Amino acid sequence: MAVYTNVSEQQVSSCLQNYPIGQLVRLKGIAQGVENSNFLLDTTQGKYILTLYEKRIKREELPWYMDLMQFFAQHHIRCPLPVRTKEGECLIELNERPAAIFTFLDGKEVSEILPEHCFALGVSMARMHLVGLEFKQNKKNHVGPDSWNALLEKSVNHGHDDLIREIDPVLRKIIQSWPTRQEGLPVGQIHADLFPDNVFFQDNYLSGFIDFYFACTDFLAYDLAIALNAWCFKETGEYLVKRARALVAGYQSVRILTEKERLLLPIFKMGAALRFLLTRLHDLVYTPSTALVTPKDPQPYLYRLRYHQLNKVETYEF
Numbered sequence: 001m002a003v004y005t006n007v008s009e010q011q012v013s014s015c016l017q018n019y020p021i022g023q024l025v026r027l028k029g030i031a032q033g034v035e036n037s038n039f040l041l042d043t044t045q046g047k048y049i050l051t052l053y054e055k056r057i058k059r060e061e062l063p064w065y066m067d068l069m070q071f072f073a074q075h076h077i078r079c080p081l082p083v084r085t086k087e088g089e090c091l092i093e094l095n096e097r098p099a100a101i102f103t104f105l106d107g108k109e110v111s112e113i114l115p116e117h118c119f120a121l122g123v124s125m126a127r128m129h130l131v132g133l134e135f136k137q138n139k140k141n142h143v144g145p146d147s148w149n150a151l152l153e154k155s156v157n158h159g160h161d162d163l164i165r166e167i168d169p170v171l172r173k174i175i176q177s178w179p180t181r182q183e184g185l186p187v188g189q190i191h192a193d194l195f196p197d198n199v200f201f202q203d204n205y206l207s208g209f210i211d212f213y214f215a216c217t218d219f220l221a222y223d224l225a226i227a228l229n230a231w232c233f234k235e236t237g238e239y240l241v242k243r244a245r246a247l248v249a250g251y252q253s254v255r256i257l258t259e260k261e262r263l264l265l266p267i268f269k270m271g272a273a274l275r276f277l278l279t280r281l282h283d284l285v286y287t288p289s290t291a292l293v294t295p296k297d298p299q300p301y302l303y304r305l306r307y308h309q310l311n312k313v314e315t316y317e318f
């Protein structure tokens with residue numbers, strides 16, 4: 001359930017007076033999602049999404065997300081477009097929370113992932129990466145390698161000793177092998193959370209990406225590695241090579257990976273597995289049992305990490 005902060009119909013109706021999108025017909029809380037509070041707004045002019053930003057989002061970075069989504073939408077990368085108030089503002093304040101209204105993206109998560117979906121994802125991701133090269137504001141990846149040690153340490157002494165003992169040496173090795181920005185790998189705006197729930201399809205066509213709140217400026221190939229892990233594994237740790245090949249083929253039909261990116265893909269996949277393992281472990285430890293949200297299971301990401309450690313040389317994707 002992702003409604004942490006509630007809003008009343010009256011509050012939304014009066015807020016809509018400042019927008020050029022008609023009057024409120026219906027307001028409904030959205031159950032999916034974990035980070036922010038989301039509501040579906042039916043107005044006399046159509047459907048919109050109202051998002052109230054919760055504590056995990058840094059307030060000072062909100063304009064960056066708004067600018068990035070607007071830039072993408074204007075450059076034919078389908079994603080929610082922040083709606084401006086009559087005074088031209090994207091961000092407002094509602095119930096003591098920063099908030100924004102977005103255009104509604106048609107479509108939904110696929111129910112059964114096929115290689116064709118992975119190909120389409122690769123195409124759209126590569127297009128987004130190319131367009132993003134023209135967006136010149138940069139933003140740090142707050143869950144990048146320099147945050148991993150601290151994330152792991154925060155989870156020590158909370159009853160996951162075996163897991164932590166296993167991860168610790170792997171983490172060090174991955175960090176040692178991680179490329180620096182000086183090595184010339186392509187860097188740009190990445191989504192960094194392109195899991196199936198953030199990629200919408202309609203009639204088998206990819207209709208767009210949502211949930212840009214982990215987006216940042218980082219290695220483009222790392223975004224591909226995140227998606228390979230999220231889309232191309234069984235939860236028991238079996239790599240689904242047909243899907244992986246389709247994803248990489250779709251990506252390379254738009255943007256060919258450099259030799260260096262191909263060589264570093266194994267380390268990016270390990271890092272991507274570790275990153276989600278660490279954040280899931282952290283959330284498991286720190287989400288109170290009374291919370292509305294059920295933390296995601298870290299175990300499938302441990303399986304992915306183990307798989308990549310055993311298969312670091314083979315590049316099955318090409």
Ligand SMILES: Nc1ncnc2c1ncn2[C@@H]1O[C@H](COP(=O)(O)OP(=O)(O)O)[C@@H](O)[C@H]1O
Nearest residue numbers: 030032033034035036038049080103104105211
């Ligand atoms: N622009 C949008 N168009 C259509 N549905 C949306 C849009 N934004 C969010 N949603 C719906 O809200 C849900 C939660 O959104 P999400 O951005 O993933 O939340 P969170 O940031 O809390 O993880 C999505 O699964 C989707 O159903």
Ligand SMILES: N[C@@H](CCOP(=O)(O)O)C(=O)O
Nearest residue numbers: 033034035193195211276296
């Ligand atoms: N995709 C991440 C968690 C982030 O959740 P989202 O609902 O904001 O996409 C994971 O699976 O660990």
